[in-house]
Amino acid sequence: MFRCQPTKTVTHLAATTVGDSQWLLGRLRPHAKLVGFGLVTAIFAGAIATLDPLLMKYLIDTTLPHRRLSDSLLIVMSLALCFVGRSALNGGSGLVSFRVAQLLAQDLRVEIIAHMTRLSAEWHEGIMVGEKLSRIDQDVLQISQIGAEMANAVVRSVVFFFVNLAIMFVLNWKMTIVTLPLLPLFIWVRSRFRGVIQERADQAQSDIGLASGALVEHLGAVPQIQLLGAEEDRIGRTVDAWARVVRAQWAQRRTEILFSISVTSVLAIAILLVLGFGIHEYFLDLLTLGGLVAFYTYVTRIFEPVSTALELYSRAQRMLASVRRVRTILSTEPTVPDLGKIAEIRLPLSTGLRCDLVSFAYRSNENVLHRVSLQIGDRENVAIVGRSGSGKSTLSKLLARIADPTAGTVLIDGRPAFEYSLRALRQTICYVPQHPVLFSGTIGENLRMANRNATDSMLQQVIDIAQLSSVMFRLPRGLDTIVGPEAAGLSGGERQRLAIARALLRNSSILILDESTSALDLPTEQALLQAVADYCRDTALVLISHRLRSLIWVDRVILLEGGHVVAEGTHGLLYKGSKLYQALYDNETEDG
Ligand SMILES: Nc1ncnc2c1ncn2[C@@H]1O[C@H](COP(=O)(O)OP(=O)(O)OP(=O)(O)O)[C@@H](O)[C@H]1O
Structure with missing residues (x-):
């Protein structure tokens, strides 16, 4: 450790x-x-x-x-x-x-x-x-x-x-x-x-x-x-x-x-x-x-x-x-230093997010990403897929600047991410992990952490998108329901949906969902991702999921294997052109 x-x-x-x-x-x-x-x-x-x-x-x-x-x-x-x-x-x-x-x-x-x-x-x-x-x-x-x-x-x-x-x-x-x-x-x-x-x-x-x-x-x-x-x-x-x-x-x-x-x-x-x-x-x-x-x-x-x-x-x-x-x-200095001078990122983004020959190693271990280059355009919906351990989460953390690459550069609108202040980056890029943290307090308080000025109708809108309406309906106190320490009063899937609803309130230009729907059943996941995509028309979406069937609609799929980008394209293209992608998709269908 x-x-x-x-x-x-x-x-x-x-x-x-x-x-x-x-x-x-x-x-x-x-x-x-x-x-x-x-x-x-x-x-x-x-x-x-x-x-x-x-x-x-x-x-x-x-x-x-x-x-x-x-x-x-x-x-x-x-x-x-x-x-x-x-x-x-x-x-x-x-x-x-x-x-x-x-x-x-x-x-x-x-x-x-x-x-x-x-x-x-x-x-x-x-x-x-x-x-x-x-x-x-x-x-x-x-x-x-x-x-x-x-x-x-x-x-x-x-x-x-x-x-x-x-x-x-x-x-x-x-x-x-x-x-x-x-x-x-x-x-x-x-x-x-x-x-x-x-x-x-x-x-x-x-x-x-x-x-x-x-x-x-x-x-x-x-x-x-x-x-x-x-x-x-x-x-x-x-x-x-x-x-x-x-x-x-x-x-x-x-x-x-x-x-x-x-x-x-x-x-x-x-x-x-x-x-x-x-x-x-x-x-x-x-x-x-x-x-x-x-x-x-x-x-x-x-x-x-x-x-x-x-x-x-x-x-x-x-x-x-x-x-x-x-x-x-x-x-102890932060390993992701906040030294950027640019306090605001001009919106809408023009070229979006780019990785230039990015490699990454955890501490002094071996690289888990190898010279990855990719571009995620403004308002583009991209899925990052691959086998377990292929580097999907690591790549998404670099995109969100939760960590910095050991080599290469992550760029936003053509400028290295480190040139922006972390506050500006956090406003522009929102990252939702697989195991989100919710705080003890009410559901409303948890949601408003993303936007203190959010009105009740804004909360209701993101609750609908996150497929939480029926859950909220069951809770007698609605938004005032206390979720308890670490939100133990909610199921895993409910916690994930609440975290996505909270992220939507940030109105960021790039939204990264890193297996944030892993605890949902397939129909709920599909409905949620579709609703998110409809709501976030002005947002670039980066979606990571093991369930490829939920992602076939995205503009582009990026396939990772062993820390390398091995294929890129639409679902149709990859299914025809990449044996690995086809295997992942078919296995999942058979299992599913
Ligand atoms: N905190 C860490 N410290 C050291 N190694 C790590 C750490 N997190 C991930 N790794 C290693 O980095 C590699 C890529 O991990 P990563 O979590 O990015 O893969 P993934 O594709 O998202 O996997 P999964 O689909 O299982 O979540 C793996 O070999 C993993 O063991």
Whole structure:
């Protein structure tokens, strides 16, 4: 199965943490004021948190030994105020972070959904829905939650660390110097674990994407799984995918814990040294009891920002893994780029559609179309026929510019199709696939997706042409009938006819029906195609069907075999001149 591969540039970008961080900062920029407010609140909270050890020192060294009750009570009240102020400010900064996370998540979702909607069919066919969902859900959640509080947490840790360090220095510079080796030690341990943590985070996130993909595929296909009696097999595969997630997350968490324990152990040894030295100073009367208590509090507190930084580091890695995955999607270019400058196609078309030596290969596979040249004139009705796998659908997708040829050119009115904007092309060429997508909602809403301004009488007209009148008659709520998720409330043939009715509302100049009537019985298919041809007198029709008997009336039949055009002409001509066509037609008649 095709996977969205990052381009070289993207891989390079993805490898740079700086690039990922800058990308995130860019996304936070629109919310700079809110982030700034959160930062100021966090700084104040950090600053207040440094006051209480000093107050305790004053209490122990000054007010208590001199039995100054009112001063002692004042200090106790100040201590209480410090706690209340700190918790209020922390709460405020938490609330702001939450808001930033919400806004950031919404922005990212909009950006990813809009980008995915611009990507070409090839990309969507090659990635499971669950994987796409995981980018929009899991990864965005990870980025927004951690990204929004990251700045606060970093600033709070840095401020807290340096203010604490400065106060410690003032209290006792010799003891402070003993604590300084913590820093290079921390950096050393951090760098030792860095690569492993990053790798584990990437693995876990990637496994979540694959498992979500498997789950969505599984849940979307339960009736088919039951019919195939493949419950055990499919449950096994889906559960295995989630088991891989569990293993990856377990490995990630173990590494993180090991990282945390390693650092904390080193810091614990350091704290012992500091305390030992402090007690020594106290015995030499170089440090007061209050000074020792305050110093100890500061030393333990200095680990708080350090351990926060450690936790932040692991969380940042998880977040950056999500950033890389989202950036990979956002950097994926459509394989059918919308670079055409011509925003409107002049109508009526003069020369129509042309293929000039067109070849096509799916990804890097072998060509499935070989130097196909053909012309479909304006208002011409053409059928493309051939054996299964001969390349009919592929050719029709190239004509509709759902994919671009690997070699050769598709031209509209003598100009390469890529010179027109995709919007102009979609307005001019309408393509209806064999399995059309209908959306949950009413039949009327589904039809009006093609033309928002369509009146009820226009809807009625296309319903008649698509041979849906009797179906609509049976539905008590008519156009207001809700068709349910994926239009499961309609039969396959009804869905196809509804899609054709919808396509007719587009009033396009070229209409391609790619086996869009395959679920209909022969008389209904014939009546429908005839009615479509009558209605679309100003439209070029390209019809693909396995039932040649439905197509004998068209102006021209193009016969494909193994990706080559092997014959062309009216039904009568081909029946006489092409053994393959004759065989296809006769077999069908006998089978039919
Ligand atoms: N998405 C795809 N990826 C890789 N190969 C593909 C893909 N779609 C089609 N093919 C291959 O391209 C060839 C032509 O397929 P295509 O669907 O165009 O044939 P077709 O004539 O429309 O067949 P059918 O009548 O069965 O629908 C086949 O060999 C098919 O296996």
